Amino acid sequence: MERLVRECFRSEGYVFARKAEEIAKERGLSRIARLASNENPRPPSPLAVELGCQALQRVNRYPDEKVRSLLDTLERHYGDYHFVTGVGMDGVIETVIRTLVDPGDRVAISVPTFSFYRLAAVAQGARVEEVRRNADFSVNAETFVRACRGAKLSFLCTPNNPTGTMTPPGELETILEGIDGVLFLDNAYVEFSGVDYLPLLEKYENLIIGRTMSKVYSLAGLRIGYAFVPGWLAPFYTRAATPFTLNTVSSETARGALLDRTHVEETVARVAVWRERFVRECPLPVTSSGANFVMVDVAPHTGDQAVELLAEQGVIVRSCRSFRGLPDHYVRVSIGEDWENELFLSAVRNL
Incomplete structure (x- = not known):
């Protein structure tokens, strides 16, 4: 078989x-x-542990399918953005691909980078085009834009895994203005970089910024991912997502972590x-x-x-x-x- x-x-x-x-x-x-x-x-933060332990007493019930309390905390923490969640950023990536990509669609990926973009895209039946970085592992915006033409979805990680290199916001503007699809910007390590990419969300409706609670928030074992998405995408992402994506303990622990600056x-x-x-x-x-x-x-x-x-x-x-x-x-x-x-x-x- x-x-x-x-x-x-x-x-x-x-x-x-x-x-x-x-x-x-x-x-x-x-x-x-x-x-x-x-x-x-x-x-993890003591406050994160405290809220997680409290939530453990309620796990006989299904979690809130909209994870409203976590989304409210994210909005208070970052501002008035649209958010989605997933089981780790892997889960967010997989759901974004499922939402946007049909079998045979092109997906462009800046490499070398996190291998899961390619694995998840291929599993969805996408045709993957890998776009090499420069010798110093920086991204050539013009080369990337040319490779992304006709691609429904593109992936770029900054700071990049495994190189640690960062792509300046100005380079990303060139990319966002030049492509005709959606760019998934993986910001798993951004808190360590001192660079703020969120202002780009106000200008571009083809940008998704993925984040995780695994790194700076010390919650790798709970697998909590989230993303800033354009308003038009959020309802379709919700339809494509697995029901009850985050469990009660994960979402409440994440809230506590966000509250402890x-x-x-x-x-x-x-x-x-x-x-x-x-x-x-x-x-x-x-x-x-x-x-x-x-x-x-x-x-x-x-x-x-x-x-x-x-x-x-x-x-x-x-x-x-x-x-x-x-x-x-x-x-x-x-x-x-x-x-x-x-x-x-x-x-x-x-x-």
């Missing part, structure tokens, strides 16, 4: 980082520096300090980053070889081999706890 499986799911899917527990057991290590998944090492400010300040130290003290070339990670050129090693060598010293980083369009001599290193970061700086010198 295996022959019935669709062709797009027969090849390799999303590539996950190896689990710390697996590596610790294999190598007999008591603790592992977990720097592969761009997680926030800080626990101190947690975010402290996290961003700490990441900025360590990001600078990684650039300054790492003996290998580090790409300038606006995210909570950096990308390191480990040549002449491959990414996989560097991962294994660092794992022997108790440090897990992410090989960038699975990122299409990126040469196989890079690793991505998250900013973790202080001891984890120090251990990485010590271990990487041995490469």
Whole structure:
């Protein structure tokens, strides 16, 4: 019966980082520096935990299908925008594709980048066109616009995963004015960048800005994504979405996280300090980053070889081999706890 499986799911899917527990057991290590998944090492805001625990007592009932309390909190936090939610930004991406893309439609993606855009588009039957970035991983707006002509949907990540590079708002204006479809701007790491892309929403009705609660808000385990969308799209997105997309605990925990600005400010300040130290003290070339990670050129090693060598010293980083369009001599290193970061700086010198 295996022959019935669709062709797009027969090849390799999303590539996950190896689990710390697996590596610790294999190598007999008591603790592992977990720097592969761009997680926030800080626990969630106490207010987020409090509201989540309160919501746990109500899970015998279905959640509010409109997640009205979370949407109200998002509006108070950011202003009068239209919002949609999903199970992680992955869920938002998947639903946007399901809403807009018919089998055979073109989808353009700026690469190298987060692999799920392509996986989700191909699963919907789209024809994907990958648009290479410049040698320094910046986006050439004119090249991207030319590739996007005739594409119903396009994806661009800033700060970009895994390179950490940012696309200036002015370049995005050139893109938004030149394309004839919708641009999905992935802002998963934007809180760490100091760049504000929200003013673009006031000028362009073909822009979606995706966000997540997994990074700066320390809620990766709850899978909470949301997006700023144009008003015309919101009702159609709701029809295409899976019923009861977010559960009660997730939506209430997210509300608490949004209400605690101190947690975010402290996290961003700490990441900025360590990001600078990684650039300054790492003996290998580090790409300038606006995210909570950096990308390191480990040549002449491959990414996989560097991962294994660092794992022997108790440090897990992410090989960038699975990122299409990126040469196989890079690793991505998250900013973790202080001891984890120090251990990485010590271990990487041995490469």
